[in-house]
Amino acid sequence: MATTTDPLLEEIQGPTPGQLLRRRVFGHHGLMIGGGLVALLVVVAILAPVLAPHDPYAQSLLERLQPPVFLGGSWEHPLGTDHLGRDYLSRLIYGARVSLMIGVIAALISGLIGTAMGVAAGYFGGRVDMVVTFLINVRLAMPVVLVALAVVAIFGGSLQVVIIVLGLLLWDRFAVVMRASTLQVRGREYVAAARAIGCSTPRIVLTEIMPNIVNNLIVVVTLEMAHAILLEAALSFLGLGVQPPTPSWGLMVSEGKQMMLFEPWLVMIPGIVLFLLVLAINLMGDGLRDVTAPENRS
């Protein structure tokens, strides 16, 4: 089919689904702002070695606790330096890598576990569903912060351990949402048709069910990314997450806390960035939900 540019023909045909989707995406302010901010931070994280003005680990005891530019500091350290004389802006930029990496990988791990469980429960029903529902109940009953802290303390706080622990803990919402979505889809005619022509179960799940519930999955991925990023920051803040000298935003808040009385900006700056990242991811997730499910738009 050739693409047509005849305006009359276009008017008769109306906009294509792709055009409609594009219109909804670009007309959604939350999605554009959130998505834009996330994209910006991803670029910053990737280009960290280029963008950071200093080495984030380089200490300089002569330049300790210099204030940011807007509080009378110099442009040499635009956001000042911390208690070890490390450039705050550079640590902030490298911190984006830590937060984004944790968010993405933890959401991937928990997404795989939760989706497999949820789809299995929704598709097979019966005993499988009972077991999965029970496991979801058990997982929800465990206090996440406490269990994560305890396990991280046992295995030692490192980026890998934190990512794996969060990945293994945050699958509950994936399982709940994917189970409900699969239940809605599994009774449809096209699934019955696929079964009638003898498709294997993996094939039905992958080619008939998954494409129809993947929009819900994407929304949960964004929510859980935000959740994982917040939890990592909280764990690191409590001293049982990522360990110094890694530039984690939660750790930076925790280190700044000691000097909060005289230098409150040490706490404010990493907190604002963390808040903005989580806000942006949540806006993006809400926007994606609105755009992919237009009937739910309020």
Place this chain on the structure above:
Amino acid sequence: MIKFILKRLGLALLVALTVSAISFSLLFMSGDPAAAIAGETASGEDIEAIRRIYGFDRPVLVQYWEWLLGALQGNFGESYYFKLPVADLIAERLSITMTLGVCGITFALVTAVPLGVAAAMRPNSLIDRAALLLSVMGQAMPSFWFGLILIVIFSIQLGLLPPSGSSTPIHFIMPTIVLGYYAMPAIMRLTRAGMLEVLSSDYIRTARAKGASEVRVMFRHALRNAIIPVVSLAAVQMGFMLGGSIVVESIFALHGAGYLAWESIGRNDLPTVQALILVFSGFYIVFTFLADVLNAWLDPRMRTA
């Protein structure tokens, strides 16, 4: 109804049992517990002696069974650090955490429900947008950071509130706000959605048609029905909040159960950590059970679920 309660109770007990097994297994994830108690300078013989005293040389299932039996009778063993019964340590601290939890959920309900109702009365109005903004911000706000900001503003700059401690009710103001704000967005959104749904129903139109005042329509007819799911959400949130108190208590140095958990993890005091995991999940299980029963009582359609 009784059948529903019994079924739900069975599930709750089974969940509690599984959580207890997971919590118990922490002891063995951490390597040799006897070596941990003995300390780094202990000799091999000392470690062996401690292993026998604490009974770590017996089969795992026997140890779990004894630990579980003890836990059921309120005996969680002895803290490695304090050398005191864990149950006493927790009992001493639990009142602060419970006070904080009750204050937090009350604060969340008192702010979120009126906001949700106001937002639903005039969708897309200024107040609706403000409420949405507040809830979007609440979901993104790291609670530890929010707590520190409050300390900077109200304790350091204005000198109005004490930054830490738990001796007077005033000490609970900031922790309550931080913990409550965490639960607020979900409650507000559910209130708003529930009100919007109820307000478009026939009996509201009837109430308006017979000339009931707007206030009466809102509170007497609409809110009564919209509040049912909110109550059960609040119960679930309360369970989550007690688990989340660990962060809030550590910021404000409130010496409750959450603070004890944080300290005990740092000290490798596993019996205390295990017991606290069990206690916090116990609260969650009880609250969700009560929420489900309440729901089933108020709405018979839920009983088949």
